[in-house]
Amino acid sequence: MEKFDVTVIGSGPGGYVAAIRCAQLGMKTAIIEKYPAMGGTCLNVGCIPSKALLDSSEHFYNAVNHFAEHGIEVKSPKVNLTQMIERKRGVVKLSVDGISYLMKKNKITVFNGHGSFVNKTTIEIAKADGGKEQIESAKTIIATGSKPSTLPGITIDKKRVITSTEALELSEVPKHMIVIGGGVIGLELGSVYARLGAKVSVVEFMDGLIPTMDKGLGKELQRVLKKNLGFEYYFNHKVTGVVAKGKEVTVSADDKNGKKVELKGDYCLVSVGRRPYTDNLGLDKVGVKLDARGKVEVDEHLRTNVDNIYAIGDVIKGAMLAHKAEEEGVYVAETMAGQKPHIDYNLIPGVVYTWPEVASVGYTEEQLKEQGKKYKTGSFPFKASGRARASMDTDGFVKVLADEATDEILGVHMIGPRVADMIAEAVVAMEYRASAEDIARMSHAHPTFTENMKEACLDATAKRPIHI
Numbered sequence: 001m002e003k004f005d006v007t008v009i010g011s012g013p014g015g016y017v018a019a020i021r022c023a024q025l026g027m028k029t030a031i032i033e034k035y036p037a038m039g040g041t042c043l044n045v046g047c048i049p050s051k052a053l054l055d056s057s058e059h060f061y062n063a064v065n066h067f068a069e070h071g072i073e074v075k076s077p078k079v080n081l082t083q084m085i086e087r088k089r090g091v092v093k094l095s096v097d098g099i100s101y102l103m104k105k106n107k108i109t110v111f112n113g114h115g116s117f118v119n120k121t122t123i124e125i126a127k128a129d130g131g132k133e134q135i136e137s138a139k140t141i142i143a144t145g146s147k148p149s150t151l152p153g154i155t156i157d158k159k160r161v162i163t164s165t166e167a168l169e170l171s172e173v174p175k176h177m178i179v180i181g182g183g184v185i186g187l188e189l190g191s192v193y194a195r196l197g198a199k200v201s202v203v204e205f206m207d208g209l210i211p212t213m214d215k216g217l218g219k220e221l222q223r224v225l226k227k228n229l230g231f232e233y234y235f236n237h238k239v240t241g242v243v244a245k246g247k248e249v250t251v252s253a254d255d256k257n258g259k260k261v262e263l264k265g266d267y268c269l270v271s272v273g274r275r276p277y278t279d280n281l282g283l284d285k286v287g288v289k290l291d292a293r294g295k296v297e298v299d300e301h302l303r304t305n306v307d308n309i310y311a312i313g314d315v316i317k318g319a320m321l322a323h324k325a326e327e328e329g330v331y332v333a334e335t336m337a338g339q340k341p342h343i344d345y346n347l348i349p350g351v352v353y354t355w356p357e358v359a360s361v362g363y364t365e366e367q368l369k370e371q372g373k374k375y376k377t378g379s380f381p382f383k384a385s386g387r388a389r390a391s392m393d394t395d396g397f398v399k400v401l402a403d404e405a406t407d408e409i410l411g412v413h414m415i416g417p418r419v420a421d422m423i424a425e426a427v428v429a430m431e432y433r434a435s436a437e438d439i440a441r442m443s444h445a446h447p448t449f450t451e452n453m454k455e456a457c458l459d460a461t462a463k464r465p466i467h468i
């Protein structure tokens with residue numbers, strides 16, 4: 001039986017990053033992936049393909065709606081969805097091949113097959129051809145990720161009632177897509193098809209979009225998606241059932257007064273979150289505990305209740321984000337090597353890749369109020385930004401929350417052009433415990449979208465923005 005210092009089960013961003021860091025630290029490392037393609041949800045059916053389609057659909061939208069204003073004349077652009085999906089597949093393949101290259105470069109042994117515990121140091125790999133192999137591993141990292149979840153009364157038929165996975169591979173642009181869930185995934189994929197011509201209706205149990213982020217962001221996003229893409233909203237609606245018949249889907253819901261509402265469309269995208277995935281992992285054989293929501297329980301060092309088994313990423317508590325999983329992969333590898341790494345979960349940014357983009361880090365205003373913290377706010381709208389006017393991206397704003405007494409930045413919430421990239425400045429600032437004045441006194445290149453961060457900090461620190 002081949003022996004390893006550490007084995008990682010699952011090759012998503014948590015798993016493959018953990019494997020690379022283990023190998024860099026001198027451990028003999030194996031990684032097990034049940035699918036032929038490496039990279040997990042993120043590379044195959046998550047972050048990368050969704051961003052590929054978001055980019056393509058944004059080009060189409062701009063060609064139809066903005067090119068003429070820019071002085072570019074094109075004869076009625078048409079969508080070739082087959083080509084759009086094909087390009088997306090190419091982007092995924094490049095990324096997936098990149099991971100295989102990184103495994104080779106770092107001398108990590110890759111096993112293709114379903115991994116499961118035989119005991120706490122023996123793992124069996126069931127291969128696609130029916131063959132089985134066992135390996136021995138001193139330590140194991142569970143990085144098996146998550147799968148789309150659904151609601152009672154909804155059967156995902158993968159044709160008309162679909163999850164994000166099928167939405168990345170549609171063969172036609174829906175006429176009317178009903179999106180259940182006003183969170184990140186539903187809004188991103190809803191945007192893709194709305195830009196390509198679909199009518200999109202969002203049915204959400206809560207009273208607004210992206211309900212876990214700062215409320216101001218959800219409100220602005222709601223306004224802009226309605227204005228630009230015609231999004232229709234059904235807030236405070238509890239979905240009670242979805243029925244697909246031929247090419248029609250009927251979504252039934254109760255509004256907040258208990259009144260029954262029925263919506264008809266040709267596709268229903270169920271994007272109500274994801275569930276941790278530990279199916280057939282043999283956790284019962286080793287006694288690894290799960291919490292009430294089926295997540296692998298870990299301590300502050302990401303170690304399970306079994307001393308040589310760790311867990312990271314979507315399968316444990318916390319935000320289901322690729323970069324959170326990556327941080328945890330590095331954290332566990334370094335912990336195993338006797339180092340003392342650190343993750344500040346409050347400083348893991350959250351991003352929505354709609355247009356305008358939404359990005360956030362640190363505390364929301366709602367959280368600060370709940371904590372009874374005294375804070376001040378500063379904000380700056382993109383309509384006052386020269387750079388945003390040049391690109392006609394004037395929706396949105398940057399909002400900075402700072403401690404009332406010390407001026408330390410406590411949270412930054414952005415909606416606007418390229419804020420997914422801009423949020424990095426806020427993370428650096430908060431990691432080094434910068435005050436709003438620190439950022440306000442730093443030079444920001446002109447004209448850039450990042451000037452909004454400087455101006456919002458000027459506003460927060462002393463109510464003295466320059467350009468408004």
Ligand SMILES: Cc1cc2nc3c(=O)[nH]c(=O)nc-3n(C[C@H](O)[C@H](O)[C@H](O)COP(=O)(O)OP(=O)(O)OC[C@H]3O[C@@H](n4cnc5c(N)ncnc54)[C@H](O)[C@@H]3O)c2cc1C
Binds near residue numbers: 277322
């Ligand atoms: C449509 C969509 C868009 C998203 N966009 C973003 C985004 O823009 N930014 C962001 O940060 N996050 C995004 N996410 C979330 C992100 O994809 C996940 O947070 C991330 O992939 C979690 O990484 P992970 O390593 O924990 O698990 P996963 O990526 O889910 O990987 C787990 C891997 O383990 C394998 N596996 C499971 N069980 C076994 C077993 N027993 N044996 C062998 N292999 C096994 C699975 O096949 C899978 O490959 C998106 C998700 C979706 C669905």
